[in-house]
Structure formats: structure tokens, C-alpha cells
Amino acid sequence: MKSIYKYLLNTLPRPLLIRLSYIFKFFAPYLYRGNKVTCPVCEKSFSSFLSYGSSVAHRENVLCPYDLTLERHRLMWLYLKNESDFFTANKLKVLHIAPEQCFYSKFKAQKNLDYLTGDLESPLADLHFDLHHIPLEDNQFDVVFCNHVMEHVDDPIQCMTELFRVMKIGGWAIMQVPQDFSRETTYEDASITSPEDREKHFWQKDHVRLFGKDYPQWLEKSGFSVDVFELTNHYDQETIDKFRLMQGELLYIARKK
Numbered sequence: 637m638k639s640i641y642k643y644l645l646n647t648l649p650r651p652l653l654i655r656l657s658y659i660f661k662f663f664a665p666y667l668y669r670g671n672k673v674t675c676p677v678c679e680k681s682f683s684s685f686l687s688y689g690s691s692v693a694h695r696e697n698v699l700c701p702y703d704l705t706l707e708r709h710r711l712m713w714l715y716l717k718n719e720s721d722f723f724t725a726n727k728l729k730v731l732h733i734a735p736e737q738c739f740y741s742k743f744k745a746q747k748n749l750d751y752l753t754g755d756l757e758s759p760l761a762d763l764h765f766d767l768h769h770i771p772l773e774d775n776q777f778d779v780v781f782c783n784h785v786m787e788h789v790d791d792p793i794q795c796m797t798e799l800f801r802v803m804k805i806g807g808w809a810i811m812q813v814p815q816d817f818s819r820e821t822t823y824e825d826a827s828i829t830s831p832e833d834r835e836k837h838f839w840q841k842d843h844v845r846l847f848g849k850d851y852p853q854w855l856e857k858s859g860f861s862v863d864v865f866e867l868t869n870h871y872d873q874e875t876i877d878k879f880r881l882m883q884g885e886l887l888y889i890a891r892k893k
């Protein structure tokens with residue numbers, strides 16, 4: 637049973653996995669019972685997480701078997717819970733682009749959030765639109781999330797500028813992307829178009845670029861001021877290991893000042 641489970645988690649595409657997640661929620665607590673790792677999002681502990689990722693970016697012990705969180709989801713959750721007023725502020729108007737399943741029902745249930753979701757096609761989205769042209773008025777949102785989107789879009793600067801436009805002054809956004817810290821600058825090559833080549837060069841079949849260390853400058857070019865949340869300054873090694881966070885991962889908080 638455990639090997640079938642592992643096989644499915646490693647071979648099925650993530651969107652399908654997410655649709656089947658009720659199955660995992662049922663079996664995971666039995667199959668992976670233990671106390672070695674803890675997911676702060678579902679607040680459950682397991683003997684281990686599962687491996688995840690394509691052959692070029694494969695990682696062991698990272699995927700929560702219950703709600704399918706990865707390192708980046710757990711990092712963002714810890715930031716929201718421990719470093720921001722997201723769950724405690726009186727009233728926040730939130731725009732969540734490409735909403736992650738593991739966050740969706742939790743954010744939706746938060747009484748202090750006026751929560752709107754948007755996506756090109758996701759069934760979780762309230763509104764369907766292209767991020768290059770957001771059909772919403774200026775200066776509306778206190779908080780914006782748009783994770784793992786900018787590596788897919790034609791023009792990230794235009795998309796970021798659109799998100800900046802719909803945010804209130806004083807608002808903040810989290811826009812995580814896969815980032816290759818061995819690269820000074822972002823790698824783009826319009827001649828790389830086949831899924832196989834894109835996976836080889838940009839880490840996934842549907843990525844059109846691979847951001848480098850210059851990612852925060854893309855946000856700044858779009859109008860944002862960027863604060864960097866450095867994991868290692870806030871959590872000790874024991875906590876990083878327990879939550880299986882990614883060593884050295886940075887969280888950029890993009891502010892509209």
C-alpha cells in the first residue's frame with residue numbers, strides 16, 4: 637500500500653494529485669504515522685514526508701502526505717502566522733492568484749479576511765482572467781499572493797505591475813518563484829520551447845524562464861519595495877529540520893509604499 641501511494645505521489649501531475657487529495661488525507665495518517673517531521677499547515681506529524689519534483693529538481697522528504705504542502709508552503713505559512721498580522725488584523729482585503737489548495741479552505745474560513753481568488757482557469761478561483769490585464773480597479777487590496785506564477789507568464793513585469801496597481805498603498809504581497817541561487821541573473825531563452833527542453837533548462841515542462849538572484853530586482857522594477865525574510869535568521873536548525881524547510885530559502889515581501 638505504501639509503495640503504491642508513493643508511486644502515485646511521484647508520478648501523477650500535481651493538479652491531479654490535488655484533485656485526489658481526499659484519498660491521501662484518508663490514508664496518510666496511518667501510512668506515515670510517526671513524529672519525525674511536522675507540517676505546520678495541517679499541524680500533523682509523520683515518520684517522514686514524501687519525495688517530490690522532476691528528475692532535474694528532485695527532493696527527498698519534502699511533500700506532506702496529508703495536505704500536500706511543500707517547503708515553500710510551510711515557509712509562507714510560518715511567516716503569515718508568526719511574522720505578520722495576516723490572521724490577527726481586523727480586516728484585510730486579500731487577492732490570491734493561483735490559489736494553493738492547502739491554503740484555500742483555511743484562508744476562506746478566516747473571518748478577518750475579505751478573500752478573493754483569481755486564476756486563468758482554476759476551479760478554486762472566483763474570477764478567471766489573464767494576469768497581464770487584471771479586470772479590477774486600482775488600490776483595493778491589503779495583501780496579494782501570487783506564488784509560482786511568474787516563471788510561467790509571457791511578461792512578468794507587466795503582471796507584477798498589474799498586481800501593484802490593484803494593491804492599496806501600505807499593502808504587501810508574496811510572489812514566490814523557483815529561484816536558482818547559482819545564477820546572478822534570470823535565464824530566459826525564447827528559442828527553448830519544447831516541454832523536454834524547458835524542463836532541462838528551466839526545471840519544469842511549462843516554465844518559460846528560470847529566475848536567478850536578481851528576482852527581487854524584477855519586483856522593484858514593477859514598483860515594489862522588497863523586504864527579505866531570511867529563514868535562517870528566524871528559525872534554528874532543529875525547527876528547520878522538523879518542518880522540513882528549504883535551507884537558505886528566502887521569502888520576499890513586496891510592499892507598495
Ligand SMILES: [Zn+2]
Nearest residue numbers: 675678700703
Ligand atoms: Zn500538511
